[in-house]
Amino acid sequence: MANIRQARQAVIARILEGEGTTSRAERRGAFDAAGLPEPLSTLVEKVAKHAHDVTDDDIAAARASGLSEDQVFEIVVCAAVGQATRQYDAAFAALDAATKGS
């Protein structure tokens, strides 16, 4: 079986706890899709729920709010990994429930 457990935890630890151009609190907020001010909250919500709807204007609004391109990069990465993580965790919980006692 493929084992991504450690590698996945390493990605999450790096983007949330390692050095960055955004604060750890901002990256955590993007990962959780919660607690960020506008216009970042709109951008993060779109990345998490319907990333194909992200527009040039969403990125421009984040830049106009004072973020550098590196900061937008970090925020978007954290938002994407965060949503993928929630889906993965939900699916594992369902799999555990389905195989419980077997």
Add this chain to the structure above:
Amino acid sequence: MRLAILDKGHTFGTKILFAFIGAISRQPVVDAVKLVMYRPDFYGAPMKKVVHEAMRGPSAWSVGDRELMAAFVSKVNECEFCIKAHGAVAGRAYGDGTKVAAALSDLETAPITDSLRATLRMLRKLVRENTVGAEDMRAVLAAGASREQIEDALAVCFAFDTTNRLANAFQFFVPGPAGFEAGAKFLLARGYQ
């Protein structure tokens, strides 16, 4: 590519590498590569390990099956770049592009095994609704997939749930068929390391 740094902000050494890749493959470096090579310490380098293990690590699913899962998840996430990129790899891995096209256009009638079909159904629900229930997992198990195979499919799904979002948010440029064929040849030979 929506951020200029992802397009042209790489280190000098990486730019040399891109020029080399372009000369060898006779295709421009695709945006997926530009993304993982930008500040690789932050995201690209650790994520490549996840993607390579999910797509090429030990599994009861074939490489073609996992590439099809990647293309299928990308379709649900409406990510044109990743559908075409991984559809091309799946077609090459299977030696049968029509099977891939059939699975992407109509899952219920495609000539694939019941266990793969049931797995793709579950992934579609997970990606669309952000969750699945125990009954969805029981249906996949009943169709013949093992728990380990489901875990492997979830690893592929994690990799592409992440990648699709980044490709869409940063608006990866979608090259023509020759670009994807060159990429597919590389990914089949070398994986994602």
